[in-house]
Amino acid sequence: MEESTHVVKHILLAKFKDEIPQQRIEQLIRGYAALVPLVPSMKGFHWGRDVSIENLHRGFTHVFESTFESTEGIAEYVSHPAHVEFANEFLPTLEKFVVVDYKPATVNL
Amino acid sequence: MEESTHVVKHILLAKFKDEIPQQRIEQLIRGYAALVPLVPSMKGFHWGRDVSIENLHRGFTHVFESTFESTEGIAEYVSHPAHVEFANEFLPTLEKFVVVDYKPATVNL
Numbered sequence: 606m607e608e609s610t611h612v613v614k615h616i617l618l619a620k621f622k623d624e625i626p627q628q629r630i631e632q633l634i635r636g637y638a639a640l641v642p643l644v645p646s647m648k649g650f651h652w653g654r655d656v657s658i659e660n661l662h663r664g665f666t667h668v669f670e671s672t673f674e675s676t677e678g679i680a681e682y683v684s685h686p687a688h689v690e691f692a693n694e695f696l697p698t699l700e701k702f703v704v705v706d707y708k709p710a711t712v713n714l
Numbered sequence: 715m716e717e718s719t720h721v722v723k724h725i726l727l728a729k730f731k732d733e734i735p736q737q738r739i740e741q742l743i744r745g746y747a748a749l750v751p752l753v754p755s756m757k758g759f760h761w762g763r764d765v766s767i768e769n770l771h772r773g774f775t776h777v778f779e780s781t782f783e784s785t786e787g788i789a790e791y792v793s794h795p796a797h798v799e800f801a802n803e804f805l806p807t808l809e810k811f812v813v814v815d816y817k818p819a820t821v822n823l
Binding site for chain 1: 725767
């Protein structure tokens, strides 16, 4: 049924607390991106604000998508000191968040 | 700060109801993928099971990621009869889901 690509995507949906200023949010997003050159297993980083129109976002306002070559690479990232330091700064600014990892697969119809 | 790519990602995180059999889930995933050749604005489809280890998935078990060239393309998709028909079949099988759209941007460090 499926054909997997050789990457694992790490997706974080987040809603920042209302009191976090826009400038601080931008600083945090730069801090997230700055993990790529620090964490060898982290191969890429993209982010975006939610622009959906269906009103099914459940309050989430930001998407953060990072790319790894394996689930082991994500485990290395999670325990990497640079990530731990960033997470300790970042997570308290969030009202809510959800994290999923998946191996993007296509479907052979 | 940022550089946007020229795509919009449509991300659906889902948890199927416990009573939905695996075979039915696979059939629905094939049905989701089968929208690509039916909906002109839908440029790609990937999916995967959650394989995260941080236990921050909030119960979501599947990720569905489709690609569009614009938010207008997503609006066309949302109202396309093939999507409407599929959604009417798919959504009732879900215990919970969240949908976000975003334009993946990189950060110039």
